[in-house]
Amino acid sequence: MDETPDVTPEGIERAAGRIGGYIRRTPVIEAEPGLYFKLEFLQHAGSFKPRGAFNRILSAREAGALPEAGVIAASGGNHGLAVAHAARTLGIRAEIFVPEVTAAVKVAGLRALGAEVHQTGSLYADARTASLKRAAETGALDVHAYDQPETVTGQATLGRELLGQVPDLGAVLVAVGGGGLAAGIAAALGGTGRVVAVEPERSPTLREALSHGSPVDVEVGGVAADALGASRLGSIAFGLLSGVRSLLVPDEAIVTARRELWQRYRIAVEPAGATAYAALLTGAHRPAPGEPTVIILCGANTDPADLQARPS
Structure with missing residues (x-):
């Protein structure tokens, strides 16, 4: 394991060296003047998770702690x-457990990768x-999806x-579920000053944790x-994100953001991958004048068939 249990700059450097031969350094594009997209959906397996x-x-x-039985994980899919x-x-x-709501395209992908898949429960x-x-x-x-030091430190390599990649890096908008990616980015950037966490209104785990002073169970959908x-x-994540700015966006905005990414840029991402962009489209986040803004497009394991052209 990492030499310290904390997500530290030294640990992030070790992680970058450790995984460098196994992951892609995903590109950043300037979509509009001052607006950058980190194309992490181009990562292996379609998201930042590797x-x-x-x-x-x-x-x-x-x-020397990798057992012959291999690895096991619970996941929403990515x-x-x-x-x-x-x-x-x-x-x-690998054995993977997913809830019954997991998208069929993700279940099919798991099986194609040779994992033994179990679908169980609704959450x-x-x-x-x-x-x-x-x-x-x-x-x-x-292998925890977001609450192990090694996992968070690995995600920090994105930050x-x-x-x-981005000169004079300003605000970084990132979607939050369990918080591992946002926490890792905050650790890599030296704190939450530039990190803006964006959550669906129906899954406000970070907002509720900040409100209660500790992580709490939240009904999600x-x-x-x-x-x-x-x-x-x-x-x-709670320890690393305690001072972060948290924004909520409705499902309708996430759906619109996903379609706008396709219509404007021909980028096909899953709803989670469009969540951070939804904060920009709704005005929940307003960039400061002259401040470069980065949107993390974090996943694309989706069926693009519903990205229909809008009526003219």
């Missing part, structure tokens, strides 16, 4: 795809409970990349629930 998955698994292998991809790349076995939390029971039975390595449907913010 960063954390590889870091967790490779850290265990370095420590984390499972990342773990399955990492396992196939490294030649180990991520149900899949998580089932995966922990199974891990206890088999001895497989648990590390941004520092070298909505169009992005298969990727942003964690029912409780991670404890690591």
